[in-house]
Amino acid sequence: MGRSWRSHRFFWLGAIGAVVLIVIVFATFAISDSGIGKREYTADFSQAGGIRPGDKVRVAGIDVGEVSKTELARDHVTLTMEVDKKVEVRDDGSAEIKLSTLLGQRYVDIRIGDSTVPLKGSRIPLTQVPYDLQETIERGTPILAGVNAEELSDSVSALNSQLKDAPGVTRTTLDALTEMSKVISNRSDQINLLIKDTETVTDVINSSQYQLSVIVGQGQLLAQKIVTRQQLVVQLLDGVANLAQQMEAMGAENNNQFAPLIGNLNTVSEGLEKNRDNLRHMLEVLPLTVRSIANTTGSGPYAMGYLPWGIFPDNWLCAARVVNGC
Numbered sequence: 319m320g321r322s323w324r325s326h327r328f329f330w331l332g333a334i335g336a337v338v339l340i341v342i343v344f345a346t347f348a349i350s351d352s353g354i355g356k357r358e359y360t361a362d363f364s365q366a367g368g369i370r371p372g373d374k375v376r377v378a379g380i381d382v383g384e385v386s387k388t389e390l391a392r393d394h395v396t397l398t399m400e401v402d403k404k405v406e407v408r409d410d411g412s413a414e415i416k417l418s419t420l421l422g423q424r425y426v427d428i429r430i431g432d433s434t435v436p437l438k439g440s441r442i443p444l445t446q447v448p449y450d451l452q453e454t455i456e457r458g459t460p461i462l463a464g465v466n467a468e469e470l471s472d473s474v475s476a477l478n479s480q481l482k483d484a485p486g487v488t489r490t491t492l493d494a495l496t497e498m499s500k501v502i503s504n505r506s507d508q509i510n511l512l513i514k515d516t517e518t519v520t521d522v523i524n525s526s527q528y529q530l531s532v533i534v535g536q537g538q539l540l541a542q543k544i545v546t547r548q549q550l551v552v553q554l555l556d557g558v559a560n561l562a563q564q565m566e567a568m569g570a571e572n573n574n575q576f577a578p579l580i581g582n583l584n585t586v587s588e589g590l591e592k593n594r595d596n597l598r599h600m601l602e603v604l605p606l607t608v609r610s611i612a613n614t615t616g617s618g619p620y621a622m623g624y625l626p627w628g629i630f631p632d633n634w635l636c637a638a639r640v641v642n643g644c
Contacts, residue, residue, distance in 0.1 A: 356383065356400045356401065356402065356403060357400070357401050357402065357403050357405060357406075357440075358386075358398065358399070358400055358401075358440055359398075359399050359401060359407060359413075359428075359440050359441070359442055360396055360397065360398050360399070360440055360441045360442070361396070361397050361399070361413040361426075361441065361442040361445050362391070362394050362395070362396050362397075362441075362445060363394060363395045363396075363397060363415060363445050363447050364393075364394055364395075364445075364447055365394075365395060365447055366388060366395045366415075367415040367424060367447045367448050368415075368422055368424045369385060369388065369397065369415050369424045369425075369426065370385070370388065370424075371384075371385050371386060371387055371388055372384055372385065373385045373423070373424055373425055373426065374418070374425040374426070375399045375400075375401055375425065375426045375428060376425055376426070376427055376428070377401075377405055377427075377428050377429075377430060382401045382402045382405050382428075383399055383400045383401030383402060383405070384399070384400060385397055385398070385399050385426060386398050386399065386400045397413075397426065399413075399426060399428075401428070405428070405430070406430070406436060406437075407428065407430055407431060407436075407437045407442060408430060408431030408432070408433040408434070408435060408436060408437060409431065409433050409435045409436065409437050409438065410431040410432060410433040410444070411428065411429055411430050411431035411433075411437060411442055411444065412428075412429045412431070412442065412444035412445065412446065413426055413427070413428050413429075413442045413444070413445050413446075414426070414427045414429075414445065414446040414447075414448075415427075415446070415447050415448055416448060417448055424448075428442070
């Protein structure tokens, strides 16, 4: 017996593992079907609106459960929903059937409510359906009855004649729109980043409104100063022109006796122009020279100076025993 077990132990271990796995799977389904950790709510709707058992139940867009049963009760439909235990609907809460996809998938949207009073029982009193087909038909019938068939036919014919030569342009336009949508889709991350950066710039501008107003005010003041200086420059040029005219008049009255003086002034001006670099260098060095003179004569009615031993020969310094090691 012991040898048989040892020789077939892998088979028995596999069989035991398979049985344990099957038990775990069935236990999982049993626990799920038992509703442990779930809460049950019911709601009455005027019509099913395409909802079916197994459809999702959501709170604020988050899946919290599913529809477990739909039941016809006289002139309305009663939905039974199993949701998470943490979903606690208030007495002003509501349930609404909404469209989830364009293919007709539905879900139940539950609003918890703002009241502090919890819901009495498990029935949600406030419900809403996505549409009422009978009401839609009743509203649309008078509108359709008032349409003039002949005028509608003429309008369609006129539209057809206007768009007769447009298929090529329409196709090109649709292709361009398709390409643009692809670009926008591919660049969605960059567009989102651009929007966020724009929001950041807007926030910075909003937080810096005072500084911006100060800058604008200073810019306005600067502009006023520039305008004032411009007027002064214009006045100066006008004054120079008037002075030149007066000098010409004086020269004419004095038989050009000012001509040598003006020539000398031109000579001085040319000399200053030629020695501009030297004058600039002199102005750069002059403060140091003045400072040195002030340091030399600023201690009293005498001049102070420092003369190093380097002005005397070495043999003199050795003879005077000023320097050691000679």
